[in-house]
Amino acid sequence: MHFPVELAHAAGALPVIIQEAEDPITDGEGAVFSFYCGYNRSVADQALKGRLKFLDAIMFGDHCVQLLGTADIIRWHDPELPIVFEQPVSSLDMDWAFDETRSVYVKLKEDVEELLGARITDDALKASISLFNRNRQLIRKIYEMRVAGTTDLSARQMQHIIKSSMVMDRQEHTGLLERLVEAIEARPASRRQGMPVYLSGHLCQAPKLELLDMIESTGTVVVGDDLYHGYRFISTDIDEEDDPMTALANWYLRKNEKVPCPTRADGDADWDEFLVRDMRRTGAEGLIVLVAKFCEPHMYYFPEIQERCRREGIPMLKLETEHDSMPMEAFKTRLETFVEVARRRRRHEKPESKQERSHAQC
Numbered sequence: 032m033h034f035p036v037e038l039a040h041a042a043g044a045l046p047v048i049i050q051e052a053e054d055p056i057t058d059g060e061g062a063v064f065s066f067y068c069g070y071n072r073s074v075a076d077q078a079l080k081g082r083l084k085f086l087d088a089i090m091f092g093d094h095c096v097q098l099l100g101t102a103d104i105i106r107w108h109d110p111e112l113p114i115v116f117e118q119p120v121s122s123l124d125m126d127w128a129f130d131e132t133r134s135v136y137v138k139l140k141e142d143v144e145e146l147l148g149a150r151i152t153d154d155a156l157k158a159s160i161s162l163f164n165r166n167r168q169l170i171r172k173i174y175e176m177r178v179a180g181t182t183d184l185s186a187r188q189m190q191h192i193i194k195s196s197m198v199m200d201r202q203e204h205t206g207l208l209e210r211l212v213e214a215i216e217a218r219p220a221s222r223r224q225g226m227p228v229y230l231s232g233h234l235c236q237a238p239k240l241e242l243l244d245m246i247e248s249t250g251t252v253v254v255g256d257d258l259y260h261g262y263r264f265i266s267t268d269i270d271e272e273d274d275p276m277t278a279l280a281n282w283y284l285r286k287n288e289k290v291p292c293p294t295r296a297d298g299d300a301d302w303d304e305f306l307v308r309d310m311r312r313t314g315a316e317g318l319i320v321l322v323a324k325f326c327e328p329h330m331y332y333f334p335e336i337q338e339r340c341r342r343e344g345i346p347m348l349k350l351e352t353e354h355d356s357m358p359m360e361a362f363k364t365r366l367e368t369f370v371e372v373a374r375r376r377r378r379h380e381k382p383e384s385k386q387e388r389s390h391a392q393c
């Protein structure tokens with residue numbers, strides 16, 4: 032999540048963000064604790080099935096303790112596969128955070144150079160930074176069009192855009208994005224009808240597409256998100272004028288100002304404050320929080336989000352998701368109730384019963 036993929040690109044590699052696989056977890060089920068999140072269990076499963084052998088190396092960050100265990104499983108199972116572990120500071124508002132982050136990234140650059148037998152020059156790194164910025168800017172433009180209501184791209188389609196950016200060659204992906212933006216501008220669509228909602232949560236793994244479809248099929252239109260497979264991934268550019276290693280360190284510290292990350296400690300950032308502000312900016316009238324089961328960093332922050340929504344009168348629904356089994360029918364019922372209660376609020380009607388209030392914020 033906090034790896035500056037530009038470093039790998041500048042060394043001539045194709046950086047790929049490992050995705051949660053679709054198939055059921057089998058080999059990995061017994062390899063990591065059952066109370067690890069679906070993403071971790073899926074990554075361990077893919078490693079044990081030999082599906083990550085196409086990689087020259089894996090880089091892990093310390094963004095949660097569960098990943099430490101998954102890195103160990105992969106090391107144990109495949110000692111030949113180099114694992115690089117990056118540990119940038121987790122307390123972002125400390126005086127020493129910048130210097131420490133920069134030195135971690137300098138060490139990471141040396142590790143990548145040694146691994147790939149390539150030298151990362153400043154010019155190559157600047158070129159990669161510029162390409163990746165362009166890619167992020169184009170996706171942000173599509174997000175703006177969605178807020179403006181000039182594109183009718185669904186939540187599913189937005190995820191396809193982000194996920195392909197995570198795994199494809201960025202030059203090729205950027206070319207495709209340019210064509211897509213041109214096509215949208217040439218023939219703007221009007222926004223689909225429905226209650227505008229905001230999606231929050233899901234770190235590391237992408238929400239399942241059928242869940243996104245279900246959310247929008249119950250009378251909502253997703254107008255914004257802070258998902259990792261969403262706006263969080265493309266929120267922050269890297270300064271193209273600065274010394275590139277300094278710029279990377281600043282990017283790491285600054286992206287928390289744009290979209291606060293629950294895996295980092297930062298006294299200056301408030302996730303709930305950000306959500307309220309961003310919901311106003313995007314015109315969202317309801318918040319759907321997607322919590323990947325056993326995601327500790329997310330669970331630490333959820334009570335604050337819940338309390339803030341209650342104080343602000345924001346309709347909020349929490350859906351806890353799993354890798355293998357999700358109670359889709361139960362989700363559908365809860366979503367329909369949520370939409371109905373939120374619509375009543377919009378019409379300045381109070382929820383009629385205690386039961387409705389608990390459905391609106393559960």
Ligand code: SF4
Binds near residue numbers: 236327329
């Ligand atoms: S989804 Fe949460 S628990 Fe899982 S790896 Fe990411 S931060 Fe850790």
